[in-house]
Structure formats: structure tokens, C-alpha cells
Amino acid sequence: MLNLLVSLSRGINQLNRAIGRAVAWLTTGLVLLICYDVVARYAFSASSAAMFELEWHVFAVIFLVGAGDTLRRDRHVRVDVFYNRFTPRVRAWVDLLGTLLLLLPFCVLVLKASLPYVELSYRVAERSADPGGLPYRFAIKGVIVLGFGLLALQAIPLLTASLLVLAGRDARAVDVDRSAAPNDPNAV
Numbered sequence: 001m002l003n004l005l006v007s008l009s010r011g012i013n014q015l016n017r018a019i020g021r022a023v024a025w026l027t028t029g030l031v032l033l034i035c036y037d038v039v040a041r042y043a044f045s046a047s048s049a050a051m052f053e054l055e056w057h058v059f060a061v062i063f064l065v066g067a068g069d070t071l072r073r074d075r076h077v078r079v080d081v082f083y084n085r086f087t088p089r090v091r092a093w094v095d096l097l098g099t100l101l102l103l104l105p106f107c108v109l110v111l112k113a114s115l116p117y118v119e120l121s122y123r124v125a126e127r128s129a130d131p132g133g134l135p136y137r138f139a140i141k142g143v144i145v146l147g148f149g150l151l152a153l154q155a156i157p158l159l160t161a162s163l164l165v166l167a168g169r170d171a172r173a174v175d176v177d178r179s180a181a182p183n184d185p186n187a188v
Contacts, residue, residue, distance in 0.1 A: 049133045
């Protein structure tokens with residue numbers, strides 16, 4: 001059973017890594033978009049509601065869709081002052097319980113609450129309320145479901161790694177970046 005979880009976890013890690021790499025390039029696009037908007041606004045007094053909304057939409061995609069990869073790379077927010085002092089076994093318990101009691105219930109809650117919201121938005125083909133704003137507001141709302149789905153999916157490798165440590169095995173078996181040391185800032 002644990003070997004099946006390891007294989008599944010490696011696949012999920014590969015998926016979120018690929019998505020994370022693609023989404024990371026959106027940050028460059030967002031910077032260019034903001035620079036264009038600033039120059040257009042201040043140099044040419046040309047501003048657009050669509051441009052402003054597009055900046056927020058791209059930011060939302062980066063933040064929501066990249067969350068699974070952020071968790072995969074162990075770059076999420078946590079009280080590291082305490083966590084880093086724990087033994088690997090205690091860290092595994094913290095990760096296991098935190099995932100089961102906090103991460104997964106929160107993801108399920110957001111998914112359950114957002115699905116009807118997104119469905120209604122698609123059904124009415126919601127668009128921006130601002131004149132000149134972006135059409136297809138429903139598409140960005142769908143990113144909420146995608147992002148939290150990927151985050152919930154990434155909980156499986158985190159749980160698997162915790163179980164491996166608690167079983168006395170090497171948790172790096174689920175890592176698709178085996179050469180990277182845990183908490184290595186240069187890990188991809």
C-alpha cells in the first residue's frame with residue numbers, strides 16, 4: 001500500500017512541479033504587464049479597466065495555481081522557528097496532523113463553497129461589472145477550484161512522506177527532485 005502511495009505521490013509531485021514551472025513564467029509576464037500599464041497610465045494618460053483586471057487575474061492564477069508546487073517545495077508559510085528544531089519524526093507528525101486536520105479540511109471547505117459559486121458564474125456567463133472590464137469573469141473564478149484542487153492533491157505526497165518517515169523509511173522516495181536536499185533554497 002505504501003509503495004502505491006509513493007508512486008502516486010511521485011506522479012502528483014511531477015504534475016505540480018510542471019505546473020509550478022509554467023506558472024512561474026507568469027510572474028515575468030505580470031511584471032511586464034504592470035510596467036506597460038504604469039507607462040501607459042503616467043506617460044500617456046491611458047488607463048483601462050481591462051488592463052487593471054488582467055493584472056489581478058494573472059496574479060490570482062500565479063497565487064492559486066502555484067500553491068500546490070509551493071507546498072511541494074516546502075515553501076509555504078509555517079512557524080519555522082519551532083518546526084526546524086523538531087526531530088524528523090516530530091516534523092512528520094506535525095505534517096501528518098496538520099495535513100489531516102487543517103490543510104485537507106480547509107481545501108474541502110473552499111472547494112465545496114466555491115463550486116456552486118463558480119457554476120453559477122459559468123451558467124450566467126458572468127463578466128466584469130466595470131465598463132471596459134474583462135469578459136469571462138467566470139474563467140478566473142474557475143481558477144479557485146483548480147488551485148485548491150491542486151493544493152488538496154499535493155496533500156497526498158505530504159502525507160505519504162510523513163508516513164514513510166514514521167515507518168523509518170526515506171521520505172525522499174516521493175520527491176521528484178531527489179538531488180535537492182530538504183529546505184534547499186536552490187531546489188526547483
